[in-house]
Amino acid sequence: MFALLSAGVGLLVGGLIVLTIDPATADFLSKSAFFGSVLLFSTGLAVPILFVGKIQAGNREVIYAHFPAAVRQGLLVGMTATSLLILQAIRALSWWDALLVIAGAGFIELAFRSRT
Numbered sequence: 001m002f003a004l005l006s007a008g009v010g011l012l013v014g015g016l017i018v019l020t021i022d023p024a025t026a027d028f029l030s031k032s033a034f035f036g037s038v039l040l041f042s043t044g045l046a047v048p049i050l051f052v053g054k055i056q057a058g059n060r061e062v063i064y065a066h067f068p069a070a071v072r073q074g075l076l077v078g079m080t081a082t083s084l085l086i087l088q089a090i091r092a093l094s095w096w097d098a099l100l101v102i103a104g105a106g107f108i109e110l111a112f113r114s115r116t
Contacts, residue, residue: 003074007044013037031089035082043078050074072112080105 014037021030050073054066083101087093 003044003047003071005044007041010037010039010041010044014041035086038085039078039082041078042081043074046077047071047074050077073109076105076109 014034017030017034017037021034023031026034047070051067051070054070055063058066080101084093084098087097087101
């Protein structure tokens, strides 16, 4: 429930920033607020989707055992999407840079899985 609320807040704040601030003349604080709202929205949207997917894949046995992994993976998805958007905003995104960011997120997830 909290994840969906944070997704709604992120969408609302991001929408207000897009509608009221010109991106060409925006200062650092405005851009940071926009990218923060994108992170909040994408994380808040990814967590319930991943949680429900893990429950469906796990035959609905122990439901809340999947929640910490879903939050961690949702945050990784949000940070990956925000990183790609930041790279695109500074005109530094190409397909191999995107591949490196996605591979980095995958390696971080593998590091977390090897600990448990």
